[in-house]
Amino acid sequence: MLNVAIRAFRSVLLAAVLPLAAVPAVAAETLRYDAARYSQVPTACDLLAAHPDDPGRVAPGRTQKQIAEDFPGTIAACRSALERDPDNPRLHYQLARVLGYSGQGKLAMPHRARAIEARYPQGLFVNGFLYLSGQNENPKDVCRAAELIRASAIEGRLAGQVGYPYYLLKGTFADCPGPQPDKAELLGYLDAAQRQAGGDYYQSLLIDLLRTEVNGLR
Numbered sequence: 001m002l003n004v005a006i007r008a009f010r011s012v013l014l015a016a017v018l019p020l021a022a023v024p025a026v027a028a029e030t031l032r033y034d035a036a037r038y039s040q041v042p043t044a045c046d047l048l049a050a051h052p053d054d055p056g057r058v059a060p061g062r063t064q065k066q067i068a069e070d071f072p073g074t075i076a077a078c079r080s081a082l083e084r085d086p087d088n089p090r091l092h093y094q095l096a097r098v099l100g101y102s103g104q105g106k107l108a109m110p111h112r113a114r115a116i117e118a119r120y121p122q123g124l125f126v127n128g129f130l131y132l133s134g135q136n137e138n139p140k141d142v143c144r145a146a147e148l149i150r151a152s153a154i155e156g157r158l159a160g161q162v163g164y165p166y167y168l169l170k171g172t173f174a175d176c177p178g179p180q181p182d183k184a185e186l187l188g189y190l191d192a193a194q195r196q197a198g199g200d201y202y203q204s205l206l207i208d209l210l211r212t213e214v215n216g217l218r
Helices: 002-022 044-049 064-084 089-101 105-117 121-133 142-154 158-170 183-197 201-215
Strands: none
Touching: 044 064, 044 089, 064 089, 089 105, 089 121, 105 121, 121 142, 121 158, 142 158, 158 183, 158 201, 183 201
C-alpha cells in the first residue's frame, strides 16, 4: 500500500513538472542580504518576538502561544526598538509577526514590506507563505508567493530551498508568467538544503524525494 501511494505521488508531481524542460532557465540571482549592515545586539523585541526557526534571530525564539501571553507589551517593545533602529529588517519582521498573531494583519503590512525590501531571509519566506495562503489579512497572490519563496531560497533560507521546489513540482506556480528555473537551479537549492538539514531524518527524506523528482525532469 505504501509503495502504491509513493508511485501515485510521484506520478502527480511528474505530470505537473514535465513542461519545465522546454522552459528557458532563469539566471540565478546573487545574495543581497547582509546581516552585518544591521545591529545584531539583542533588543527587548528580539527577546519577546524572535521566531525559533529564524536563522537571523539574535535571541532564543518564542512560540506563538508564548507571544500571545502579552501582545500589547511585545508590540510596544518592538515599536520602541524600531524607533531606535528604524531600518533593521529583523525588527520589522518581528513586529509584523506579533501584529499578525494579534489579529492586526493590515497594520503588519508595512513592516512585512520593509523586511521583504531588505531581503531578510525569514521575512521573504514567511511573507511568501502568507501570499500563498492569504492568512493574517495578507492578500492572496500565488505568483507573488512564488517570487518571495524563490528569493528566500536564493538568500539561503532552508524552508525556501525545500519549499520552492516542492510547490513548483506540485504545480502551484504553473499559471505564473515568465520562465521557470531549470533543473540545475532546483538541484542547487536542494543540495544547499541538505547541507543545512544535517542529519535530520525527516528533512533528509523529503529532500531526497524532491531531488529524485527533479532529476526525473526531461
